């Protein structure tokens with residue numbers, strides 16, 4: 001986008017309808033705060049500067065990924081008042097300003113660009129609008145001869161105006177200079193006593209500004225005011241993520257697979273039903289994720305098989321062609337190429353060498369109640385079923401641990417370790433024991 005563009009993202013509203021201790025815009029969609037979705041879209045639309053308007057004590061603003069300059073609006077007296085809280089940023093003399101709401105996480109860069117393009121093309125103001133059969137609660141966009149003549153808030157609208165189905169998304173592109181300066185003329189003579197950004201249109205009409213509409217889908221401008229709308233936004237996000245994934249991966253039952261904003265699936269990944277991808281998951285080409293698996297903060301290399309019923313926790317690094325089977329949990333551990341943990345196993349804080357085989361019920365005892373310790377299992381090692389490896393401990397390459405062992409000392413390469421009570425057989429004792437009872 002040529003020219004200097006300033007994006008102002010409003011997030012100083014009280015968010016009362018969420019009934020939450022968490023600020024509204026920090027509620028997550030696809031595992032990412034709503035405000036980050038908006039800021040991401042603005043970045044992709046190519047704004048040259050982005051600023052945020054927040055309420056006092058908004059510590060969250062400093063925790064954002066690329067924390068923009070934040071202006072405090074105190075008290076919140078309406079959307080126009082909020083934009084003017086950032087007026088210091090106007091000093092950079094932007095060619096265009098685009099205003100967005102922090103509670104509309106589904107906005108796309110393309111729609112922001114479309115509104116800005118109208119201003120670049122000569123309009124003084126471009127309103128991003130959408131059509132809906134259920135316009136209740138939105139400002140109605142009133143048109144005459146292809147020009148926007150007013151935006152009427154629900155509370156101030158006549159019956160005839162309420163019947164209008166063209167609604168204001170909240171995104172507005174304003175040309176620098178006179179249109180931007182006109183913000184100062186907005187008053188608060190409305191039913192709520194607030195300074196409405198939408199009143200800029202009536203002022204612009206009196207001044208003869210060219211004011212147009214750019215259209216977006218109702219879906220992408222959904223404003224989240226309560227938790228039901230949050231769930232609606234999540235549903236749209238998931239739908240988008242599934243479609244994107246299916247461009248190159250197979251989802252057997254797409255509506256049962258849940259993605260995060262940063263999930264990466266390689267080509268020909270095959271995902272069976274009921275799988276959850278938490279944040280930070282990268283799955284390489286050709287991997288099969290079997291049903292009912294839960295992954296977060298994990299990497300899975302090509303050709304590996306995960307699940308069914310597997311849990312990969314943060315730091316799980318599954319090597320090429322490795323197998324992670326049912327009821328296996330892996331945390332902060334590397335599973336080497338072709339290694340197998342197929343049944344009922346916990347691998348935490350461990351390095352498992354290539355081709356090692358962990359029998360059913362293998363547990364790395366990584367926590368002594370105070371500290372975490374690492375377990376190292378050499379390549380080609382074999383851990384017999386139901387063994388406990390008490391960390392810190394190392395099992396050597398191609399070593400063998402007998403079933404049911406509790407391993408507390410290092411096992412040298414190629415050694416056999418047996419760490420269990422010895423079996424004793426008492427001849428003919430079974431019948432007499434039964435008589436005793």
Ligand code: UD1
Nearest residue numbers: 010011012013076077078079082101102138139168196223
């Ligand atoms: C607003 C629009 C309405 C539009 C709708 C789309 C106005 C007057 N109304 O209504 O035309 O159809 O969005 O969702 O603009 N905010 C502040 N400071 C304030 C007030 C609000 O920062 O003093 C922020 C909020 O945090 C929020 C955004 O502005 O991100 C919109 O405020 P909200 O109260 O949700 O406006 P709506 O009633 O939804």
Ligand code: MG
Nearest residue numbers: 103223224225
């Ligand atoms: Mg709103």
